[in-house]
Amino acid sequence: MAMNYKEAALRYKALSDETRLKIVDMLSCDELCACNILEAFQITQPTLSYHMKILTDSGLVKARKDGAWTRYTLNKELFEQLRLFIDHLTSDQEECICHVPSSCQ
Numbered sequence: 179m180a181m182n183y184k185e186a187a188l189r190y191k192a193l194s195d196e197t198r199l200k201i202v203d204m205l206s207c208d209e210l211c212a213c214n215i216l217e218a219f220q221i222t223q224p225t226l227s228y229h230m231k232i233l234t235d236s237g238l239v240k241a242r243k244d245g246a247w248t249r250y251t252l253n254k255e256l257f258e259q260l261r262l263f264i265d266h267l268t269s270d271q272e273e274c275i276c277h278v279p280s281s282c283q
Contacts, residue, residue: 181263189260192236197221198229202252205239209251 181189193199201215216226230250233239240251 180266181259186260186263186267189236189238189256192232192238195229195232198233201229201233202238205250205252209249211244211247211249213247215250
C-alpha cells in the first residue's frame with residue numbers, strides 16, 4: 179500500500195529533530211539498548227524516552243522489552259516506503275496532482 183501525504187508528513191515530522199536524526203543514524207547500524215543510545219547524548223533518560231516515543235509512535239522505530247531495558251531497531255520497510263514516497267513526490271508521473279488539480283482538495 180502506498181503511503182499517503184498525511185502518513186508521510188507524520189513520519190517526516192518525527193524526523194524533524196537533530197537528536198532523533200542522530201538516533202536513527204545510530205540505529206541504522208544495529209539494534210541498540212536505550213542505555214547505549216543514552217550514553218551517546220548529553221540528555222536525561224526522560225528526554226530520551228520522549229524522543230523514542232515520537233519515533234516509535236510514528237512507526238519508524240520498533241521497540242522490544244529485554245528485561246529492565248528496551249531495545250530499539252529501525253523499521254527499514256517503512257524507511258523504504260518514505261524513500262519511495264519522496265521519489266514519487268519529486269517525479270512527474272501520470273497520477274501526480276499537477277495533472278489532476280481536483281486531487282488537491
